Amino acid sequence: MPDLSPAREGAPSDLIGALRAVQHGLWPRKEFAQAALGSTINGYVFHLGLALVFLGYAPHIAFVQRLSGLSWPPLPDAVMYLAAGATIVSLLLAVVSRLTNAVLRKISTADDLITWTLVMLPMLTGMSVVVEPSLAILARDHVTYPIPLAIHLLSVELLLIWFPFGKLMHAFLFVFSRGATGMRFSHRGVQL
């Protein structure tokens, strides 16, 4: 049923309320920061590392360019190796935490381990094909290690197939989920 209650006097619009909630969700409130600090930092390391590797690695950009014609300047290989290493470490920390923390063990489902595995696989198979600098790879007009590369692509495809079935959908839904609560709260005059 729709909410027909009058909004609190002076309450911001639904859109502003939603956007504020999206922004507030970027970091825990100070009351929860101590308890959530480790998992939050680990989450940021993982997401930023993954984004850097996916979007900044020269062979990835070349792959996108072949398909769409779009390209952008790559990041140095050293940055990529560092980002990939940090991402893998963050994933390992996440799974150790999930398997050892009593709360996480209680609430975990098969989705968590399936998703973790399918995210880890492209990282590992990707690292296995990084045997020479980006410039050398791109200078060649053919692939010298087709099977490892095919496995890497296959692992990415598995990840994409799984994407809509599990928790990976939070990548899109978090905006709407936070936004819906932000609208409810701002309607009531609650300033998050």
Place this chain on the structure above:
Amino acid sequence: MSTASTTPSAFDRQGSESDKLRIDAAMHSFVSEFGITTALHMESCVRCGQCAQACHFYVTTGEAKYTPIYKLEPFRRAYLRQTSPFAPLIRALGLIKKPGIADLEQWQELLYDSCTMCGRCTLACPMGIDIAELVKEARHGMFKAGLVPERLALMDRTARQWGSTATPGEDLPEILAEASRLHGVEIPCDLTAADILVTAAPAELGEHTKALADAARILNRIGAKWTMAQSGFDAANVGFNNGDLELQERLTRALIDTAVRIGAKTVLLPECGHAYGAARWEAAKWYGQALPVRIIHMTEFLDELIASKRISVKKIGGTATFHDPCQIVRRGGLEAAARRVLAALGFELIELQDHGLASYCCGGGGGVVSNQRATPLRHKVFEMKRKQIEATGATHFVTSCGQCRITFEMGAKHADWDQRTESMLELVADNLAD
């Protein structure tokens, strides 16, 4: 998710329906709750567990089963099996087990005894999942299944019969007359026309009639044309807490219809948190259109009277700390209003370590205070609150919700604690300036 529990679950049953009928009723109700917002919230959870540290029941016991999102497990399974985008696939492959009667019985404790729907977990969730709202929706299914703590079910039956958990409407004139005599203030009842319909919380119709007298003293001071009415007087909507939607609607309509009948422009709610949640934010839903009356909580009423100088109060002075009732502040938006009233009373406010939006619940909201089964849990939360209150060193401890006050009083009695929990309304009424 794991379904193992470290302690035996407590559960009650109402009615004599078969297990199958109970499960069907719960599932049907769960499914009817799955709108867009609920689906977004169910799909967005990454099971990070950050909600655990926000919950007073987890924090004070350390038991993982009190992790807020875990309290929604049967609800989650119902969603995935019945409504999620891949529900047919999930059912066909048997990927998610349908909640059984044992699950629902086990989760009765998690949904009713160890959740006050305070919404602190909602603030902590990085995905913005409104877990408190989802628990409320899950309770609807539990009520339909006849799986509610018996004490709450008893209150429900009483309210269905009387329109109140405290007294039948026909006894109201006598109660008000007695309160009027006892406290020396006129309390009008059943006027055929008035500007303000004044409502009460159940305890105010029993041992706390001073709250009625306090409200009356202030209303009479400003010369308001007001009344209480047999046809709609109890604002603490027990249907809202129990998950009884039919009762929630009936109790809500009683207030609004009475107000409309007597030409009131305002329904004044007592110092009660869940009354505010049920009436201020959900009444229009049941009425089916924008309300023809304004619904206002006692806290904002006092704030407006003081700000507009219709009343003035004597400065009490000294130090005070304030417990923020969850439904009035975190889920109601009246954080600043309460503090303005305290400032008008001349208090130097010393905030609790966790205050305002992030204040911990008293431990008795959502019907938990009435659920005697949950008493040991409630006492653990009281200990945490007591330490925070004592740490402020404040002379006065004030709140603006009668249920919170009763919860603190019960905790204090158990712990032999001599700090009095003061009502904001009472402080204002006792200190009206000439």
